[in-house]
Amino acid sequence: MTRNHRVPPSPLPQREGVDPVRVRLPVEGPWATVRDYLTQRLSGAGAGVVEAMFDAGRIVGADGQAVAPDAAYVPGMFVWFHRDLPPEVPVPFPIEVVYRDEHIVVADKPHFLATTPRGSHVTETALARLRRELGIPTLGAAHRLDRITAGLVLFTVRPEERGAYQSLFGDRLVRKEYEAVAPYVPSLALPRTVRSRIVKERGVLAAYEVEGEPNAVSLVELSERGENGLGRYRLTPATGQTHQLRVHMNALGVPILGDPLYPVVADPVPAGDFRRPLQLLARSLEFTDPVTGAAHRFRSPRTLEAWSSYDAWAGQ
DSSP, X not given: OOOOOOOOOOSSOOBTTBOOEEEEOOXXXXXXXXXXXXXXXXXXXXXXXXXXXXXXXXXXXTTSOBOOTTOBOOTTOEEEEOOOXXXXXXXXXXXXXXXXXXXXXXXXXXXXOBSSOBTTBSSSBHHHHHHHHHTOTTOEESSOOOTTOEEEEEEESOHHHHHHHHHHHHTTOSEEEEEEEEEOOTTSOOSEEEEEEEEXXXXXXXXXXXXXXXXXXXXXXXXXXXXXXXXXXXXXXXXXXXXXXXXXXXXXXXXXXXXXXXXXXXXXXXTTOOOSOOOEEEEEEEEEOTTTOOEEXXXXXXXXXHHHOHHHHHTO
16 A cells, blocks of 8 residues: 655646645545545535546546546545635735745735635635736745735745744744724723633634633733824734734724624625725734844834724724
């Protein structure tokens, strides 16, 4: 049996900045043909979809040749194919490059643009766009930013260096600073460090706090008091739990403007509705480059709309 775990290079090019799907056949199983396994594995694709892909020669092996519909099942074999790309509403905001060298790209992501392909957001993502616009097919994300959050995201140029940059975030060696616009509450004593245990269940939109050892720590500071009963806040997370800053701001009684989940889960926004974006911005990234040793500090020049022009934001 084939037990070689080395992953061959993809025989298929990217499509619209999106990698082909790679599937490794299990070492053990009851399947007689490759088609039998993929039909079961991709059962959610719909009746006849896998068969049509085989008939069209869209499923290929490591040599780039189409896998025959009756090809025998080979344990450990790799196959590649491109899924049909779903129709997507273009996000009508540019993604700006703040910094670029031979190792990294730092981009300022707009609201409503996902960081990486996932679910119904595939080509309209920061990664796919940058691959196309910069002509860097090897570009990868070192971390993620929520789709409805704007701000700085670090991407890596060389796949062999990606792990080093990802480890910076896992080891909490990146200082991240966010900015948010939320209600101003005079009785709320700031600055303060919020510590709690946050749980995010798969399939449940909103995260929530529970009793137990804290796994989420955020420093919350008031930067400025504005008009319309609003405040501009500086948020510095020491940890990276899902929706951490949004949960902590809501727990303090100052939910971030435009948040569709906190304090109440709102009805889904129709595709193409880009009004009233969440007023949360990943303002700065600061770290020591693990490859070059350079000390980096990047800052987004973006302005949160509800702070600069609340009436325009609220009236959308």
